[in-house]
Amino acid sequence: MNLKYLDLLAKKYDSEEKVATEIINLEAILDLPKGTEHFVSDLHGEYQAFQHVLRNGSGNVKVKIRDLFKEELQEKELNEFATLVYYPEEKLQLVKSNFSTKKELQEWYIEMIERMLKLVSYASSKYTRSKLRKALPVQFVYIIEELLYKTDEFKNKKDYYAKMLERIISLGQADKLIIGLAYTIQRLVVDHLHVVGDIYDRGPAPHKIVDTLINYHSVDIQWGNHDVLWLGAFSGSKVCLANIIRICARYNNLDIIEDVYGINLRPLLNLAEKYYDDNPVFRPKKISGETLTEQEQLQITKIHQAISIIQFKLESPIIKRRRCFDMADRLLLEKVDFDKNEATLHGKTYPLENACFATINPDKPEELLEEERLVMEKLLFSVQHSEKLARHMNFLMKKGSLYLQYNGNLLIHGCIPLEENGTMKEMEIERKAYAGRELLDVFESYLRYAFAHPEETDDFATDMVWYLWTGENSSLFGKREMTTFERYFIKDKATHKERKNPYYYLREDEEICRRMLAEFDLDPDHGRIINGHTPVKEIDGENPIKANGKMLVIDGGFSKAYQSTTGIAGYTLLYNSYGMQLVAHQLFNSKEEVLSNETDVLSVKRLVDKELERKKVRETNIGEELLQEISDLNSLRKHRYMK
Ligand SMILES: O=P(O)(O)OC[C@H]1O[C@](O)(COP(=O)(O)O)[C@@H](O)[C@@H]1O
Ligand SMILES: [Mn+2]
Known part of the structure; x- marks a missing residue:
């Protein structure tokens, strides 16, 4: 044992009695029942619903x-x-x-x-x-x-x-x-909280969720694709920044950008007023209970178009400079015939609807107007100088990771990219091929680099953060393409389809889940994979418990915008010393309703697993740390006090 370390330890435990007391204390803790873990995911800015689930x-x-x-x-x-x-x-x-x-x-x-x-x-x-x-x-x-x-x-x-x-x-x-x-x-009632990704976007108050988490006694986060988008913007990625503003406009949440994070949208609004008009598909989504004046709606509609076009323009140079992203088929502006107002995708030509291409030069469609360039510069500057955003993003970095092994389980927002045959899908990055856990580790190291170097805005690491949002091999996205452009401009729904990675049907297979657990050094007999990201459609009879219980998908859709497709208001998971229980929550409207009706939102529990013997702290991650501490204290006792 390192003597310097023992010296340090001896400062804290400066008598044999103190060492003995601590050993007795830690050993006693090992035999206590394991604390309750609480898993939530895909909160999507729904602060009130999240609060309710936390509070109860x-x-x-x-x-x-x-x-x-x-x-x-x-x-x-x-x-x-x-x-x-x-x-x-x-x-x-x-x-x-x-x-x-x-x-x-x-x-x-x-x-x-x-x-x-x-x-x-x-x-x-x-x-x-x-x-x-x-x-x-x-x-x-x-x-x-x-x-x-x-x-x-x-x-x-x-x-x-x-x-x-x-x-x-x-x-x-x-x-x-x-x-x-x-x-x-x-x-x-809850010892530790896991947030399995997607705190941000769609809902009105992601910042309040983060503030709650900052004050929470014990929490970890597995980033979701939407969280990484915000991290990317803060790390200097303009295309990520364009995306977060686009989504906020789409869901009528621009006040998060302006009022909460203090980012001035005036320059963007001026640009939007100059080049855009009303456009039905860019009108903000109406979520029940919100009222906007006609003028407010129109303003948002214009901003929404301005920032979407900037986003599409910014995507092209990245796709071109990063061949390994293999995204050439997403160079959409180049597939548009601006005279005829049509686009040719995968050999088929489609008419374009809702066109709003006033700022596009057909010869150089990806080129930003000087005004657009300036707007993005200013926006990025304010994003990177927002103190509140800095506090929130630093917290996401400190408590977050792409995946986590915790008490024998693997927590991951999206997927582990797989081939059809169930093997781990490879991606070549800077001339080296990675797959499975190694690939995720490489992704994470780029994200951490980009975050630590916000002044580098067009480097590989920063581009990689955008790839994590939308790339085929991203463990957070897990789809072949993101068809935002098609959904705005092409009527034919066939073009809107986003093909999922084979993971999403292979995860029904127990053997494959076992292999993935083993890939992450977890025991396939006892471990489970816990996923968020894809809404479980209870309405269609989809089961969140898959692969004989080896796979649990807990995105039931806190997101109000998605509740009509899921039919419920979210799943959460509880893991106490007796086993695991999946909880399905019925629609949550407001805390006022809970207060006046006294009706708790109905939560239906389903047993995932029952431990044969009550699980103790000894068998957990914390137990492992305690055992290490006990062994250190025993060394201290032996070398310093037993003379
Ligand atoms: O419903 P919206 O806001 O248009 O978002 C759709 C987009 O969101 C995504 O589903 C990603 O968000 P999720 O991680 O919440 O699924 C994309 O695949 C899709 O293109
Ligand atoms: Mn997601």
Whole structure:
């Protein structure tokens, strides 16, 4: 063992007793049941729905409430109490106005605080006291601990506890205590959160999701193609930047760019006003509940066209300079006959609809107008100087990766590109062929390089980030082509098809999933692959549990825009010491609805697997780290203290 390291360790544990105490503590933790993991994916800016799933722990809070109180409370009371735990601030306001006397309110407070304490105690039963302490609201740690650990066998302290509760109320602290306890409960029911990609795009508040994650006690992220698009823009890729603005315009979310991240869209708007007019296919999508004036709609429609054309222009030079991307068939502007207004794709000629090509020079279709070039320069400058975006993107980098092996499972947003015959698909990058895990590692190293060098905007690494968004071999995209251009301009739906990588049907095959797990050094007998990215169409009877349980697809579509195709409002997954459960969530409208109706959004659980023996911390990733720490401490003990 490295002596310097032992010296360092000896500073922290400077007596034999301290070493022994820590060893005993860590060994005890190893035998505790494994903490609950919570998996979510494809949040797509749906902050409120995400909040709801977090707050109810995918139904876990309700289960615990039921376990504890089903004998003494009616269904209605159980629901009311659950709502108080999910949304304490709002619920307190609603309830308090119902009481006519102070006494009634006081009794209610006492009852709620006692129930909450019971729930905290139950939800924390598999944690150490020290871990629970960290989850308690700091300002009330002392009081809560006193109340939680009241061992009042001799009834000596009865008055003492009653007095304490009374004083909490009379000193006006009851609301704060209830709120603090509610958040403690939310935190205790989930030990660790995995976000399997696609936080950004389509929905209105991805930034609020990221802020929530930044404050979350324990989380990791597997980037989705949409997240990588934002990372790409921040890393200097103008084509990624054009894409994020295009998608925000399409879904009427430009305020994320302007108001949230402080990026000035005025230059783009000026350009758009100059060259574009109304165009039905570029009108912002209408998601229920939103109202826009005609003028606002028109403005967005123009911006949407301006940025889409810039995007298509920016794609061409990249495709040309990066032969290994093998995307020549996506040089779409070159396939257009601007006089006849038609395009020839794969030997077939199609008329173009909704044309808006005023800024295109037919002889050099990829060339940006000077005005367009300047707009993009300015946009990139503000993107790279937005403090808030920097904070959010840095967080995505710090907590994120392309894939993750965690407690025996493989978490990945999209796919592992495969050939039809099930072998790993190769891609040649800078004269070397990569496939499977190696390919993903290479992708990730380019992304990290691009992010670390935002001033390099046209280098290979930055282009590669765009490839991760849209390239055939991208593990995040997993389709042969992205037919954005065709969907805007060609009527024939056959051209809109995006052919999926064979992975998407081969993943039904257990043997293939086993091989992929082995590729990532995971045990095929116990591991599973957890995917997001492709909405599971419950409506059509699609099953999210595939390959005999080796493959779980949890994109049920938080995205409002996609709910009509999936029929539900998202899947999440829970993995506790007893096994794994898939949770299907019914449509979530708003927290106001939950608060007023007391109806929790229905969550249907499906057992994926039941552990024969309760899983312990010892068998987890954290367990492995603890075992290493214990072995280090034992060395310290041997070499420093046993003389
Ligand atoms: O529905 P929209 O906004 O047009 O987006 C469609 C595009 O989104 C994609 O599905 C990628 O987004 P997802 O990762 O959410 O599937 C592309 O394949 C497709 O071209
Ligand atoms: Mn995706």
